Amino acid sequence: MNKNKLSGLNIVTLLIIIFFITGYIIFPLYSLLKESLLNPGNIFSFTSYSQLFSKTSFSATFNSVLLSVITVAGSGITGIYFAYAFQYHRIPLKKILTSVLLIPLATPPLIGVVAFLFLLNENGLLIKLLSSVFNLHNPIFRFDGWTAIIVIHIYSFYPMFFLFVTSGLKKIDSSVTDASYSMGASRSKTFFRIILPQLVPSITGASLIVFMASMASFSAPFIFGGSDRFLTTEIFNAKINGDNSFASALSVLLAIISVAFLILLRLYRSKKIITQRYKGTPKSTTLHPKKSFGLFSTAAAFIFAIFIVLPILTLLFLSLIPEGSLMRNFFGESFTLENYSRILSDPQFFEPFRNSVGMSLAAVVITLLIGVSSSFIITNKNLKGKSILEGVLSLPYGIPGTVIALGFILSFNSPTVFTAFVSLVGTYWILPLAYAVRNLPVMTQSSVAGFHSIDPSLEEASQTLGAGGSRTFRKIIVPLILPSILNGALLVFINSVGEFVSTILLYSYSTKTISVEIYSQIRMYNTGAAAAYGILLFLMVMIIVYFSRRTLDKSIGVV
Amino acid sequence: MQRKKTACLEAVNISKKFNGTNVLTEINLTVEKGEFFSIVGPSGCGKTTLLRIIAGLEFPDAGKIIINNIDSTGFTPQKRKTGIVFQNYALFPNMTVYENVAYGLEVKKTDKNIIREKVYSVLEKVQISHKSDVSVTTLSGGEQQRVSLARVIVTEPDLILFDEPLSNLDYSLRLETRNELKRLQREAGITSVYVTHDQTEALALSDRIAVLNNGVIQQTGNPFDVYYNPENSFVAGFIGHSNFFNDVMSGDIFNVSIKPGEKLCVLPEEVIPVSGEGKDYGLITDVQFTGFSVEYTVEIRNQLIKSIQSSGNSKPEFSAGDKAGLKLLTSKARILK
Structure with a gap:
């Protein structure tokens, strides 16, 4: 394939890509910036930015950053510890435990938050249980504010560290640690002097990602924040209070912080390629002969696994209790499937389901079209300004959902060329488009990885055997990138189907999604219904993850 | 002029630059029909680039590639009847052994039954027919090597190009495969151009050898000549130590x-x-x-x-x-x- 020549089809594709990213990434950000620079009389001013220096805004910024730092530290310690323990210690049922520990990775953030709410708030299941066992009148502890948010953040984000560090540990040749032990170094000395330094790239990567995710986190501060202010919730409040300009200024601030971290992440990734390679295949680390520590790790892993599943079990328990009975009696009620049957039979209750699935599928299609064709051009063509294209495509990864949603509202509340001269706000399509934009980096990255993993000599081999460009593409390239693309598509679906952050700003009454429905049921104290929606969403995601893992593991051979 | 008629491959004054550096300078060589011809030189001498130019995977800045008396310089790889055995074998991981070998024939829209016959006959020749329905990703290095060779032989090319095909094998397997390769080449009578940095391999396999250094051919001749009558100290040092x-x-x-x-x-x-x-x-x-x-x-x-x-x-x-x-x-x- 000629790298320098663009065919007619390439040019058309490229124009579509440019049209999409201009309209749905650059234009919303531009609208935000413009709005932030206008005062209520639509005159250019820095009023909104001067408000950023007020005490409340400053404390929101400070809180968001502090929360992110604590989240990184907490998830880091947890994730590194379990990754290390699972790699080096004897722990029974390791495989099952690993799957359990990774559950939060696929759990939609709102589900985690709601589950904790039902487990640990004043009327939470565990609190009530403890109160009745010990015959207390007041709850034994209060689970809200900072503590609650930090616990939930660690719950949701520590798997990043677990995954990154595990793959880092797998790359460490066991001969290196064996050498350290044979020179008389203790286990802790070996860990701090030999293992930890080699994990720096993994830990840095995970830290940057978790920091960004924590800055962008909305559900936990929104539900548990109380009087504590955070940037994402401040943006939401400003928007709800009708102060678009101030909401935009806050968004610009949040976007700048997040994008700065995104740039750091990209720099770190480009550097990481030049890592030391061992000659031959690194042997994965053998277990250290001493296994006394295994007992402690086993206990820790099992307790932690309970901590992971307990909130989900709470949801399941509550979803089986009929509406209203929770207030009267607690454990005496019999279980029924009433909540589920209502969701699945009553069209009004089923609609959020249909919306979420439909919108997520639409988002998958959009990201497939834009993401796959972009990654094809990025990996197969020498194009001036290719790095700009790549940069813009990865931008939404660093921009919090709240900010994207606000950008969409400001851009598409009047007809534009990008929306076929229709006002999108309040329509069905604004949601799948927002999901697509938020997930474009995920799709692009996985298909770029797919294209990169193809050995260029395969294409050459096909050519020398007489195959033309289109046959090579159909018979060799497509089958090889398909698993990566499928993987990307599933991630996009999973991320979209439980999306809450931008949905809460963009939905209208007729376009309610599951996440919005869960939230409104909680506000109406319909615990059972909320829990049932949560469990259905959770099951849907888990089933997809389970089957995609199985098929992907099969289809990706060892190349 | 008699000799010219039997030439299978002629490279005439081939030059190639990458980023302003001369990779190949005025390369001239002729490979006779049925000949086993090696291009040997240290790594970075330009031998793989020369091979890729012969295959049409790169194009020279100057000079001509003539295959079977047809000027093929501007031809794409698809138009040339050359097959390559790649250093890393480049087997299609999404296909079985059979599908890999059949691929080149399917491209030519050969009849299904003929494909079957030809593929099995070649798989038999390289002694891997018992694994015809196995995914290539499960094969050992030596087996992959044989499939990669079968995939090329089955298309009956004018010319087979070998790009250091034995360098990923361990020592004893390398010797074994070397003998195997020689036998197959002799039996099939296919003209071969073989690129390697291993002078022993070149001496053992070739009818003639071209020694390449810094993009310039130092000497061309039969193994005996190159070994005992080196024309310059580079050839004497590289071939004979x-x-x-x-x-x-x-x-x-x-x-x-x-x-x-x-x-x-x-x-x-x-x-x-x-x-x-x-x-x-x-x-x-x-x-x-x-x-x-x-x-x-x-x-x-x-x-x-x-x-x-x-x-x-x-x-x-x-x-x-x-x-x-x-x-x-x-x-x-x-x-x-």
Whole structure:
């Protein structure tokens, strides 16, 4: 394939890509910036930015950053510890435990938050249980504010560290640690002097990602924040209070912080390629002969696994209790499937389901079209300004959902060329488009990885055997990138189907999604219904993850 | 002109630059029909680039590629009847052994039954027909190598190009595959161009060899010529690991007088350490017994001289630290400029 020549089809594709990213990434950000620079009389001013220096805004910024730092530290310690323990210690049922520990990775953030709410708030299941066992009148502890948010953040984000560090540990040749032990170094000395330094790239990567995710986190501060202010919730409040300009200024601030971290992440990734390679295949680390520590790790892993599943079990328990009975009696009620049957039979209750699935599928299609064709051009063509294209495509990864949603509202509340001269706000399509934009980096990255993993000599081999460009593409390239693309598509679906952050700003009454429905049921104290929606969403995601893992593991051979 | 008619491949004045650096400079070579031709040189000498130009995967800045008397310089790889055996085999991981080998025939829209027949016959030849329905990702290196060869042979190309095909195999498998390759090539009678950095491999396999260094052909000839009659010191050093002596040393040690600026070029097996009166001017610094041979390193006037002798069922005469001189075993020592 000629790298320098663009065919007619390439040019058309490229124009579509440019049209999409201009309209749905650059234009919303531009609208935000413009709005932030206008005062209520639509005159250019820095009023909104001067408000950023007020005490409340400053404390929101400070809180968001502090929360992110604590989240990184907490998830880091947890994730590194379990990754290390699972790699080096004897722990029974390791495989099952690993799957359990990774559950939060696929759990939609709102589900985690709601589950904790039902487990640990004043009327939470565990609190009530403890109160009745010990015959207390007041709850034994209060689970809200900072503590609650930090616990939930660690719950949701520590798997990043677990995954990154595990793959880092797998790359460490066991001969290196064996050498350290044979020179008389203790286990802790070996860990701090030999293992930890080699994990720096993994830990840095995970830290940057978790920091960004924590800055962008909305559900936990929104539900548990109380009087504590955070940037994402401040943006939401400003928007709800009708102060678009101030909401935009806050968004610009949040976007700048997040994008700065995104740039750091990209720099770190480009550097990481030049890592030391061992000659031959690194042997994965053998277990250290001493296994006394295994007992402690086993206990820790099992307790932690309970901590992971307990909130989900709470949801399941509550979803089986009929509406209203929770207030009267607690454990005496019999279980029924009433909540589920209502969701699945009553069209009004089923609609959020249909919306979420439909919108997520639409988002998958959009990201497939834009993401796959972009990654094809990025990996197969020498194009001036290719790095700009790549940069813009990865931008939404660093921009919090709240900010994207606000950008969409400001851009598409009047007809534009990008929306076929229709006002999108309040329509069905604004949601799948927002999901697509938020997930474009995920799709692009996985298909770029797919294209990169193809050995260029395969294409050459096909050519020398007489195959033309289109046959090579159909018979060799497509089958090889398909698993990566499928993987990307599933991630996009999973991320979209439980999306809450931008949905809460963009939905209208007729376009309610599951996440919005869960939230409104909680506000109406319909615990059972909320829990049932949560469990259905959770099951849907888990089933997809389970089957995609199985098929992907099969289809990706060892190349 | 008679010779020209049987030429399968001619490269005429091929030059290629990458980022302003000359990778190939005015390469001329002719490969006869049915010939096994090797291009040998150190890594980075441009041999793989030359191979890719022959295949049409790269295009030369200047010069012509003529295949079967047809100027193919501007042809895409699809239009040339050349097959490549890649260094990393480049098997299609999404296909089975059978599908990989059938691919080139399917491209030509060959009849299904004929494809079947041809594929099995070739798989039989490379002794892998029992694994025809296995995914190629489960094969060992040696097996992948054979499938990769079968995939090319089955299309009956005018020319097979080998890009260091044995370098990913371990030593004993490499020797075995080398013999296998030679046998298949002889049986099929397909013209082959073989690129390698391993001069032993080139000598053992080839009808003729071109030695390439820094993008320039140093010498072309049959293995014997290239080994015993090197045209310059690079060929002598790279192919034969020769020792070089300047005019002073040549006169002092061997009593062979050459002009200043010339070098006496002596292969390791043409020189032997000796002891005796007036001959302790050198120092044996290393003795390695490899089984069939003994390799001595002798230091004389700060220069290390290699000597390899067949071990002949006796213990090495010298050990490291011994004093020794050198004796020339040939009357045909080469003099190079």
